[in-house]
Amino acid sequence: MNDSITLQAHQSPLNGTLRVPGDKSISHRSIMFGAMAKGHTTVNGFLLGDDCLSTISCFQKLGVDIQVNGTTVAINSNGIKNWKEPIDILDTGNSGTTTRLMLGILAGSHIHSVLVGDESIAKRPMKRVIEPLRLMGAQISGRSGGQFTPLAVQGSQLSAIDYTMPVASAQVKSAILLAGVQANGVTTVRESEVSRDHTERMLRQFGVGIKAENGVIQVQGGQTLRGTHVEVPGDISSAAFFLVAGAIAKESSIRLEHVGLNPTRTGIIDVLQQMGAQMEIEVNDTKHEEPIGSVTIKSSHLKGIEIGGDLIPRLIDEIPVIALLATQAHGTTVIKNAEELKVKETDRITAVVEELKKLGADIEATDDGMIIKGPVTLSGGKLQSYGDHRIGMMGAIASVVSTHSIEIEHASCISVSYPNFFEHLRIVSSFETLR
Ligand SMILES: O=C(O)C1=C[C@@H](OP(=O)(O)O)[C@@H](O)[C@H](O)C1
Numbered sequence: 001m002n003d004s005i006t007l008q009a010h011q012s013p014l015n016g017t018l019r020v021p022g023d024k025s026i027s028h029r030s031i032m033f034g035a036m037a038k039g040h041t042t043v044n045g046f047l048l049g050d051d052c053l054s055t056i057s058c059f060q061k062l063g064v065d066i067q068v069n070g071t072t073v074a075i076n077s078n079g080i081k082n083w084k085e086p087i088d089i090l091d092t093g094n095s096g097t098t099t100r101l102m103l104g105i106l107a108g109s110h111i112h113s114v115l116v117g118d119e120s121i122a123k124r125p126m127k128r129v130i131e132p133l134r135l136m137g138a139q140i141s142g143r144s145g146g147q148f149t150p151l152a153v154q155g156s157q158l159s160a161i162d163y164t165m166p167v168a169s170a171q172v173k174s175a176i177l178l179a180g181v182q183a184n185g186v187t188t189v190r191e192s193e194v195s196r197d198h199t200e201r202m203l204r205q206f207g208v209g210i211k212a213e214n215g216v217i218q219v220q221g222g223q224t225l226r227g228t229h230v231e232v233p234g235d236i237s238s239a240a241f242f243l244v245a246g247a248i249a250k251e252s253s254i255r256l257e258h259v260g261l262n263p264t265r266t267g268i269i270d271v272l273q274q275m276g277a278q279m280e281i282e283v284n285d286t287k288h289e290e291p292i293g294s295v296t297i298k299s300s301h302l303k304g305i306e307i308g309g310d311l312i313p314r315l316i317d318e319i320p321v322i323a324l325l326a327t328q329a330h331g332t333t334v335i336k337n338a339e340e341l342k343v344k345e346t347d348r349i350t351a352v353v354e355e356l357k358k359l360g361a362d363i364e365a366t367d368d369g370m371i372i373k374g375p376v377t378l379s380g381g382k383l384q385s386y387g388d389h390r391i392g393m394m395g396a397i398a399s400v401v402s403t404h405s406i407e408i409e410h411a412s413c414i415s416v417s418y419p420n421f422f423e424h425l426r427i428v429s430s431f432e433t434l435r
Protein backbone atom coordinates (compact mmCIF):
# COMPACT_ATOMS: atom_id res chain seq x y z
CA MET A 1 0.00 0.00 0.00
CA ASN A 2 1.44 3.39 -0.97
CA ASP A 3 0.14 5.71 1.69
CA SER A 4 3.27 7.54 2.68
CA ILE A 5 3.15 11.16 3.88
CA THR A 6 5.94 13.73 3.59
CA LEU A 7 6.26 16.44 6.23
CA GLN A 8 8.34 19.47 5.47
CA ALA A 9 10.98 20.36 8.06
CA HIS A 10 9.06 22.81 10.24
CA GLN A 11 11.57 24.42 12.62
CA SER A 12 9.17 27.30 13.43
CA PRO A 13 7.09 27.91 16.53
CA LEU A 14 4.02 25.75 17.21
CA ASN A 15 0.95 27.37 18.71
CA GLY A 16 -2.67 26.57 19.36
CA THR A 17 -5.29 24.75 21.36
CA LEU A 18 -6.31 21.19 20.58
CA ARG A 19 -8.90 18.79 21.81
CA VAL A 20 -7.42 15.36 21.15
CA PRO A 21 -9.79 12.49 20.30
CA GLY A 22 -11.30 10.21 22.93
CA ASP A 23 -9.26 7.84 25.04
CA LYS A 24 -8.80 4.51 23.25
CA SER A 25 -8.76 2.33 26.38
CA ILE A 26 -11.92 3.95 27.75
CA SER A 27 -13.70 3.90 24.36
CA HIS A 28 -13.13 0.13 23.98
CA ARG A 29 -14.40 -0.53 27.47
CA SER A 30 -17.50 1.65 27.02
CA ILE A 31 -18.65 -0.58 24.15
CA MET A 32 -17.71 -3.84 25.87
CA PHE A 33 -19.39 -2.98 29.16
CA GLY A 34 -22.41 -1.44 27.43
CA ALA A 35 -22.81 -4.68 25.48
CA MET A 36 -22.46 -6.79 28.64
CA ALA A 37 -24.93 -4.60 30.55
CA LYS A 38 -28.69 -4.81 30.68
CA GLY A 39 -30.32 -1.62 29.46
CA HIS A 40 -29.34 1.49 27.58
CA THR A 41 -25.80 2.92 27.54
CA THR A 42 -24.74 6.21 25.99
CA VAL A 43 -21.16 7.19 25.28
CA ASN A 44 -19.91 10.72 24.64
CA GLY A 45 -16.55 11.56 23.10
CA PHE A 46 -16.01 8.07 21.65
CA LEU A 47 -12.79 7.54 19.67
CA LEU A 48 -13.60 6.77 16.04
CA GLY A 49 -10.19 5.11 15.58
CA ASP A 50 -9.84 1.85 13.71
CA ASP A 51 -9.20 -0.18 16.88
CA CYS A 52 -12.39 0.99 18.59
CA LEU A 53 -14.38 0.46 15.38
CA SER A 54 -13.13 -3.16 15.43
CA THR A 55 -14.59 -3.50 18.93
CA ILE A 56 -17.94 -2.14 17.76
CA SER A 57 -18.05 -4.52 14.80
CA CYS A 58 -17.30 -7.55 17.03
CA PHE A 59 -20.24 -6.74 19.33
CA GLN A 60 -22.56 -6.04 16.42
CA LYS A 61 -21.78 -9.58 15.22
CA LEU A 62 -22.88 -10.78 18.67
CA GLY A 63 -26.26 -9.18 17.98
CA VAL A 64 -25.83 -6.10 20.20
CA ASP A 65 -27.60 -2.96 18.95
CA ILE A 66 -24.91 -0.24 18.65
CA GLN A 67 -25.68 3.07 16.93
CA VAL A 68 -22.86 5.49 16.17
CA ASN A 69 -23.66 9.15 15.57
CA GLY A 70 -20.45 11.15 15.33
CA THR A 71 -18.60 10.62 18.57
CA THR A 72 -21.80 9.70 20.42
CA VAL A 73 -22.66 6.02 20.67
CA ALA A 74 -25.88 4.41 21.90
CA ILE A 75 -25.88 0.76 22.98
CA ASN A 76 -28.99 -1.28 23.73
CA SER A 77 -28.45 -4.70 25.20
CA ASN A 78 -30.33 -7.34 27.18
CA GLY A 79 -27.08 -8.53 28.72
CA ILE A 80 -24.59 -11.23 27.76
CA LYS A 81 -27.10 -14.06 28.10
CA ASN A 82 -29.01 -12.63 25.14
CA TRP A 83 -26.07 -12.33 22.76
CA LYS A 84 -26.37 -14.44 19.65
CA GLU A 85 -23.75 -16.92 18.55
CA PRO A 86 -21.88 -15.38 15.61
CA ILE A 87 -21.77 -17.33 12.34
CA ASP A 88 -18.75 -15.30 11.23
CA ILE A 89 -15.33 -14.74 12.83
CA LEU A 90 -14.88 -11.76 15.16
CA ASP A 91 -12.22 -9.55 13.55
CA THR A 92 -10.22 -7.67 16.16
CA GLY A 93 -8.07 -5.91 13.53
CA ASN A 94 -4.86 -4.43 14.96
CA SER A 95 -6.19 -4.19 18.50
CA GLY A 96 -4.55 -6.04 21.38
CA THR A 97 -7.06 -4.53 23.81
CA THR A 98 -10.03 -5.84 21.81
CA THR A 99 -8.53 -9.31 21.45
CA ARG A 100 -7.46 -9.79 25.06
CA LEU A 101 -10.46 -8.25 26.83
CA MET A 102 -12.90 -10.08 24.57
CA LEU A 103 -11.27 -13.39 25.48
CA GLY A 104 -12.16 -12.77 29.11
CA ILE A 105 -15.70 -11.71 28.27
CA LEU A 106 -16.43 -14.52 25.79
CA ALA A 107 -14.87 -17.25 27.98
CA GLY A 108 -17.69 -16.85 30.51
CA SER A 109 -20.52 -16.49 27.97
CA HIS A 110 -22.74 -19.26 26.56
CA ILE A 111 -21.50 -18.98 22.98
CA HIS A 112 -18.83 -20.25 20.64
CA SER A 113 -16.73 -17.66 18.81
CA VAL A 114 -13.49 -17.34 16.85
CA LEU A 115 -11.23 -14.29 17.26
CA VAL A 116 -8.94 -13.30 14.39
CA GLY A 117 -6.85 -10.15 14.00
CA ASP A 118 -4.31 -8.81 11.53
CA GLU A 119 -0.71 -9.96 10.98
CA SER A 120 0.54 -7.95 13.95
CA ILE A 121 -2.09 -9.42 16.29
CA ALA A 122 -1.16 -12.93 15.11
CA LYS A 123 2.33 -12.37 16.56
CA ARG A 124 1.29 -10.91 19.91
CA PRO A 125 1.37 -13.20 22.97
CA MET A 126 -2.05 -14.44 24.10
CA LYS A 127 -0.78 -17.05 26.55
CA ARG A 128 -0.66 -14.38 29.27
CA VAL A 129 -4.47 -14.16 29.06
CA ILE A 130 -5.29 -17.75 28.11
CA GLU A 131 -3.32 -19.18 31.04
CA PRO A 132 -5.27 -17.46 33.86
CA LEU A 133 -8.54 -17.90 31.97
CA ARG A 134 -7.90 -21.65 31.65
CA LEU A 135 -7.30 -21.75 35.41
CA MET A 136 -10.84 -20.39 35.69
CA GLY A 137 -12.09 -23.24 33.46
CA ALA A 138 -12.10 -21.40 30.11
CA GLN A 139 -12.16 -23.49 26.94
CA ILE A 140 -9.92 -21.74 24.47
CA SER A 141 -7.85 -23.22 21.65
CA GLY A 142 -5.59 -21.63 19.09
CA ARG A 143 -2.26 -21.79 17.32
CA SER A 144 0.70 -23.16 19.31
CA GLY A 145 -1.54 -24.53 22.04
CA GLY A 146 -3.56 -21.32 22.30
CA GLN A 147 -0.69 -18.85 22.35
CA PHE A 148 -1.66 -17.01 19.16
CA THR A 149 -4.70 -16.05 17.09
CA PRO A 150 -6.89 -17.34 15.54
CA LEU A 151 -8.42 -18.34 18.87
CA ALA A 152 -11.61 -20.34 19.30
CA VAL A 153 -13.55 -19.81 22.50
CA GLN A 154 -16.29 -22.12 23.74
CA GLY A 155 -17.99 -20.14 26.48
CA SER A 156 -18.58 -22.01 29.75
CA GLN A 157 -19.31 -21.54 33.46
CA LEU A 158 -16.11 -20.23 35.08
CA SER A 159 -14.80 -20.40 38.63
CA ALA A 160 -13.04 -17.58 40.47
CA ILE A 161 -9.25 -17.53 40.88
CA ASP A 162 -6.70 -15.72 43.00
CA TYR A 163 -4.09 -14.64 40.48
CA THR A 164 -0.75 -12.87 40.86
CA MET A 165 0.14 -11.07 37.65
CA PRO A 166 3.53 -12.04 36.17
CA VAL A 167 3.56 -8.92 33.92
CA ALA A 168 2.17 -5.44 34.53
CA SER A 169 -0.67 -5.48 32.00
CA ALA A 170 -4.05 -3.79 32.18
CA GLN A 171 -5.24 -6.02 29.35
CA VAL A 172 -4.50 -9.22 31.29
CA LYS A 173 -5.94 -7.76 34.51
CA SER A 174 -9.09 -6.65 32.68
CA ALA A 175 -9.61 -9.99 30.91
CA ILE A 176 -9.48 -11.78 34.27
CA LEU A 177 -11.83 -9.29 35.96
CA LEU A 178 -14.33 -9.47 33.09
CA ALA A 179 -14.29 -13.28 33.31
CA GLY A 180 -14.47 -12.90 37.10
CA VAL A 181 -17.71 -10.88 36.96
CA GLN A 182 -19.30 -13.90 35.31
CA ALA A 183 -17.62 -16.61 37.44
CA ASN A 184 -18.68 -18.45 40.61
CA GLY A 185 -16.99 -16.92 43.67
CA VAL A 186 -14.68 -13.97 44.32
CA THR A 187 -11.90 -13.37 41.78
CA THR A 188 -8.73 -11.71 43.08
CA VAL A 189 -6.04 -10.14 40.87
CA ARG A 190 -2.75 -9.03 42.45
CA GLU A 191 -0.46 -6.64 40.60
CA SER A 192 2.98 -5.59 41.82
CA GLU A 193 3.02 -2.50 39.59
CA VAL A 194 -0.25 -0.67 39.15
CA SER A 195 -1.48 -0.65 35.53
CA ARG A 196 -4.22 1.57 34.11
CA ASP A 197 -7.39 1.14 36.17
CA HIS A 198 -10.13 2.08 33.67
CA THR A 199 -11.79 -1.34 34.00
CA GLU A 200 -12.11 -1.04 37.77
CA ARG A 201 -13.50 2.51 37.51
CA MET A 202 -15.93 1.72 34.72
CA LEU A 203 -17.23 -1.53 36.26
CA ARG A 204 -18.26 0.60 39.26
CA GLN A 205 -20.04 2.97 36.93
CA PHE A 206 -21.97 0.02 35.52
CA GLY A 207 -23.11 -0.90 39.02
CA VAL A 208 -20.60 -3.67 39.78
CA GLY A 209 -19.16 -3.92 43.29
CA ILE A 210 -15.37 -4.12 43.00
CA LYS A 211 -12.63 -3.58 45.59
CA ALA A 212 -9.23 -2.20 44.62
CA GLU A 213 -6.60 -1.47 47.25
CA ASN A 214 -2.79 -1.61 47.22
CA GLY A 215 -2.64 -3.51 43.95
CA VAL A 216 -5.22 -6.13 45.01
CA ILE A 217 -8.47 -6.10 43.03
CA GLN A 218 -11.45 -8.26 43.96
CA VAL A 219 -14.75 -8.83 42.24
CA GLN A 220 -17.65 -11.05 43.24
CA GLY A 221 -18.95 -13.15 40.35
CA GLY A 222 -22.56 -13.26 39.20
CA GLN A 223 -23.09 -9.49 39.23
CA THR A 224 -25.17 -7.84 36.53
CA LEU A 225 -23.91 -4.73 34.74
CA ARG A 226 -26.53 -1.98 34.31
CA GLY A 227 -26.52 0.44 31.37
CA THR A 228 -25.20 3.93 32.13
CA HIS A 229 -23.63 7.02 30.58
CA VAL A 230 -19.89 7.13 29.85
CA GLU A 231 -18.03 10.38 29.26
CA VAL A 232 -14.78 9.65 27.40
CA PRO A 233 -11.97 12.16 28.04
CA GLY A 234 -9.31 12.99 25.44
CA ASP A 235 -6.56 10.40 25.21
CA ILE A 236 -3.40 11.40 27.12
CA SER A 237 -1.49 8.93 24.93
CA SER A 238 -2.50 11.02 21.89
CA ALA A 239 -1.93 14.30 23.73
CA ALA A 240 1.62 13.07 24.46
CA PHE A 241 2.65 13.66 20.84
CA PHE A 242 1.73 17.34 21.05
CA LEU A 243 3.15 17.72 24.56
CA VAL A 244 6.48 16.57 23.17
CA ALA A 245 6.09 18.73 20.05
CA GLY A 246 5.43 21.83 22.19
CA ALA A 247 8.38 21.11 24.48
CA ILE A 248 10.96 20.56 21.71
CA ALA A 249 9.93 23.12 19.06
CA LYS A 250 11.27 26.63 19.58
CA GLU A 251 9.13 29.50 20.95
CA SER A 252 6.04 27.28 21.12
CA SER A 253 2.97 26.99 23.29
CA ILE A 254 0.35 24.26 22.93
CA ARG A 255 -2.73 23.84 25.08
CA LEU A 256 -4.49 20.48 25.21
CA GLU A 257 -8.02 20.60 26.57
CA HIS A 258 -10.36 17.94 27.98
CA VAL A 259 -7.57 15.38 28.45
CA GLY A 260 -7.91 12.36 30.74
CA LEU A 261 -5.66 12.80 33.78
CA ASN A 262 -6.11 9.43 35.45
CA PRO A 263 -2.95 9.03 37.58
CA THR A 264 -2.37 5.51 36.21
CA ARG A 265 -1.85 7.14 32.79
CA THR A 266 0.02 10.36 33.51
CA GLY A 267 3.59 9.05 33.52
CA ILE A 268 4.32 11.29 30.52
CA ILE A 269 3.56 14.36 32.66
CA ASP A 270 5.93 13.09 35.38
CA VAL A 271 8.66 12.61 32.76
CA LEU A 272 8.18 16.06 31.27
CA GLN A 273 8.27 17.61 34.74
CA GLN A 274 11.42 15.69 35.71
CA MET A 275 13.09 16.78 32.47
CA GLY A 276 12.32 20.38 33.35
CA ALA A 277 9.49 21.14 30.90
CA GLN A 278 7.50 24.36 31.28
CA MET A 279 4.02 23.04 31.79
CA GLU A 280 0.73 23.97 33.47
CA ILE A 281 -1.86 21.41 34.47
CA GLU A 282 -5.43 22.16 35.52
CA VAL A 283 -7.79 19.44 36.65
CA ASN A 284 -11.22 20.91 35.91
CA ASP A 285 -13.60 17.97 36.00
CA THR A 286 -13.73 15.41 38.77
CA LYS A 287 -17.45 14.70 38.59
CA HIS A 288 -16.99 11.71 36.27
CA GLU A 289 -15.18 8.45 37.09
CA GLU A 290 -12.12 9.68 35.18
CA PRO A 291 -10.48 13.03 36.05
CA ILE A 292 -10.32 15.47 33.11
CA GLY A 293 -8.28 18.65 32.67
CA SER A 294 -6.06 20.82 30.49
CA VAL A 295 -2.32 20.81 29.97
CA THR A 296 -0.35 23.69 28.48
CA ILE A 297 3.23 23.15 27.41
CA LYS A 298 5.85 25.62 26.26
CA SER A 299 9.26 25.24 24.58
CA SER A 300 11.58 23.97 27.25
CA HIS A 301 15.20 23.48 28.15
CA LEU A 302 15.21 19.76 28.88
CA LYS A 303 17.60 17.46 30.72
CA GLY A 304 18.09 13.70 30.38
CA ILE A 305 16.66 11.45 33.12
CA GLU A 306 16.27 7.79 34.06
CA ILE A 307 12.86 6.23 33.41
CA GLY A 308 12.02 2.81 34.82
CA GLY A 309 10.29 0.80 37.55
CA ASP A 310 6.65 1.44 38.34
CA LEU A 311 6.63 4.51 36.07
CA ILE A 312 6.77 2.23 33.00
CA PRO A 313 3.16 0.93 33.04
CA ARG A 314 2.01 4.56 33.49
CA LEU A 315 3.59 5.61 30.18
CA ILE A 316 4.15 2.40 28.23
CA ASP A 317 2.55 3.64 24.98
CA GLU A 318 4.34 7.01 25.19
CA ILE A 319 7.87 5.58 25.12
CA PRO A 320 8.38 6.04 21.35
CA VAL A 321 7.66 9.77 21.60
CA ILE A 322 9.57 10.03 24.90
CA ALA A 323 12.62 8.66 23.05
CA LEU A 324 12.23 11.48 20.52
CA LEU A 325 11.92 13.96 23.40
CA ALA A 326 15.16 12.60 24.89
CA THR A 327 17.07 13.28 21.65
CA GLN A 328 16.47 16.99 22.37
CA ALA A 329 17.35 16.86 26.10
CA HIS A 330 20.77 17.71 27.52
CA GLY A 331 22.52 14.62 28.84
CA THR A 332 21.65 10.94 28.88
CA THR A 333 18.18 9.44 29.16
CA VAL A 334 17.96 5.79 30.16
CA ILE A 335 14.70 3.91 29.64
CA LYS A 336 14.72 0.56 31.44
CA ASN A 337 12.31 -2.18 32.60
CA ALA A 338 10.37 -1.67 29.37
CA GLU A 339 10.75 -5.11 27.73
CA GLU A 340 6.96 -5.11 27.18
CA LEU A 341 7.67 -2.78 24.23
CA LYS A 342 8.89 -5.82 22.29
CA VAL A 343 5.36 -7.30 22.15
CA LYS A 344 3.32 -4.28 21.09
CA GLU A 345 2.08 -3.66 17.51
CA THR A 346 5.72 -4.14 16.54
CA ASP A 347 8.96 -4.51 18.54
CA ARG A 348 8.98 -0.87 19.62
CA ILE A 349 12.54 -0.97 21.02
CA THR A 350 13.97 -1.98 17.65
CA ALA A 351 11.62 0.26 15.66
CA VAL A 352 12.30 3.41 17.72
CA VAL A 353 16.06 2.91 17.72
CA GLU A 354 16.25 2.10 13.99
CA GLU A 355 14.08 5.03 12.90
CA LEU A 356 15.56 7.69 15.20
CA LYS A 357 19.07 6.58 14.15
CA LYS A 358 18.09 7.32 10.54
CA LEU A 359 17.57 10.94 11.64
CA GLY A 360 20.99 11.04 13.30
CA ALA A 361 19.95 10.41 16.91
CA ASP A 362 22.48 9.05 19.40
CA ILE A 363 20.42 6.11 20.61
CA GLU A 364 21.12 2.49 21.41
CA ALA A 365 18.87 -0.41 22.24
CA THR A 366 19.27 -2.37 25.47
CA ASP A 367 17.54 -5.62 26.50
CA ASP A 368 14.82 -3.76 28.33
CA GLY A 369 14.77 -0.30 26.81
CA MET A 370 17.14 2.22 25.29
CA ILE A 371 19.82 4.82 26.05
CA ILE A 372 19.59 8.21 24.34
CA LYS A 373 22.12 11.03 24.41
CA GLY A 374 21.24 14.59 23.52
CA PRO A 375 20.75 17.16 22.31
CA VAL A 376 21.24 16.17 18.68
CA THR A 377 20.11 18.06 15.58
CA LEU A 378 17.85 15.69 13.68
CA SER A 379 18.16 15.51 9.90
CA GLY A 380 15.41 14.20 7.64
CA GLY A 381 14.74 11.14 5.56
CA LYS A 382 12.42 8.28 4.90
CA LEU A 383 11.07 6.51 7.98
CA GLN A 384 9.14 3.29 8.34
CA SER A 385 6.06 3.09 10.54
CA TYR A 386 6.16 -0.73 10.74
CA GLY A 387 2.35 -0.42 10.50
CA ASP A 388 2.48 0.85 14.10
CA HIS A 389 0.53 4.05 14.74
CA ARG A 390 2.77 5.21 17.58
CA ILE A 391 5.96 4.78 15.54
CA GLY A 392 4.37 6.67 12.63
CA MET A 393 3.37 9.59 14.89
CA MET A 394 6.80 9.68 16.56
CA GLY A 395 8.37 10.12 13.10
CA ALA A 396 5.91 12.83 12.12
CA ILE A 397 6.54 14.82 15.31
CA ALA A 398 10.29 14.68 14.63
CA SER A 399 9.60 17.00 11.67
CA VAL A 400 8.95 19.91 14.08
CA VAL A 401 12.71 20.01 14.79
CA SER A 402 14.28 18.27 11.77
CA THR A 403 16.49 20.12 9.30
CA HIS A 404 15.02 18.32 6.27
CA SER A 405 11.67 16.79 5.33
CA ILE A 406 10.57 13.46 6.79
CA GLU A 407 8.62 10.88 4.83
CA ILE A 408 6.58 8.38 6.82
CA GLU A 409 5.85 5.15 5.02
CA HIS A 410 2.40 3.54 5.61
CA ALA A 411 1.16 6.56 7.56
CA SER A 412 -2.50 5.50 7.34
CA CYS A 413 -1.91 3.16 10.32
CA ILE A 414 -2.10 6.30 12.51
CA SER A 415 -5.91 6.13 12.25
CA VAL A 416 -5.77 3.19 14.69
CA SER A 417 -5.71 5.69 17.56
CA TYR A 418 -5.62 9.25 16.15
CA PRO A 419 -7.59 9.63 12.90
CA ASN A 420 -7.19 13.45 12.74
CA PHE A 421 -3.55 13.54 13.80
CA PHE A 422 -2.26 15.29 10.65
CA GLU A 423 -5.06 17.86 10.80
CA HIS A 424 -4.00 18.67 14.38
CA LEU A 425 -0.35 18.87 13.35
CA ARG A 426 -1.33 21.37 10.64
CA ILE A 427 -3.36 23.42 13.12
CA VAL A 428 -0.53 23.89 15.61
CA SER A 429 1.98 24.61 12.89
CA SER A 430 -0.17 27.33 11.33
CA PHE A 431 -1.43 29.14 14.42
CA GLU A 432 -5.08 28.19 14.00
CA THR A 433 -7.14 27.27 17.03
CA LEU A 434 -9.56 24.36 17.11
CA ARG A 435 -12.44 24.43 19.52
O1 LIG B 1 -5.81 -2.00 28.74
C1 LIG B 1 -5.58 -1.20 27.81
O2 LIG B 1 -6.49 -0.50 27.30
C2 LIG B 1 -4.19 -1.08 27.31
C3 LIG B 1 -3.16 -1.58 28.05
C4 LIG B 1 -1.75 -1.53 27.63
O3 LIG B 1 -1.36 -2.81 27.18
P1 LIG B 1 -0.85 -3.98 28.16
O4 LIG B 1 -1.93 -4.38 29.04
O5 LIG B 1 -0.44 -5.08 27.24
O6 LIG B 1 0.31 -3.37 28.88
C5 LIG B 1 -1.52 -0.52 26.52
O7 LIG B 1 -0.25 -0.72 25.95
C6 LIG B 1 -2.59 -0.59 25.46
O8 LIG B 1 -2.38 0.41 24.50
C7 LIG B 1 -3.96 -0.38 26.04
Ligand SMILES: C=C(OP(=O)(O)O)C(=O)O
Nearest residue numbers: 094095096097317344345
Ligand atom coordinates in the same frame (compact mmCIF):
# COMPACT_ATOMS: atom_id res chain seq x y z
C1 LIG C 1 -0.31 -1.20 22.41
C2 LIG C 1 -1.35 -0.49 21.97
O1 LIG C 1 -2.62 -0.96 21.77
P1 LIG C 1 -3.19 -2.45 21.75
O2 LIG C 1 -2.41 -3.28 22.73
O3 LIG C 1 -4.64 -2.34 22.11
O4 LIG C 1 -3.03 -2.96 20.34
C3 LIG C 1 -1.20 0.96 21.69
O5 LIG C 1 -2.22 1.59 21.41
O6 LIG C 1 -0.08 1.52 21.75
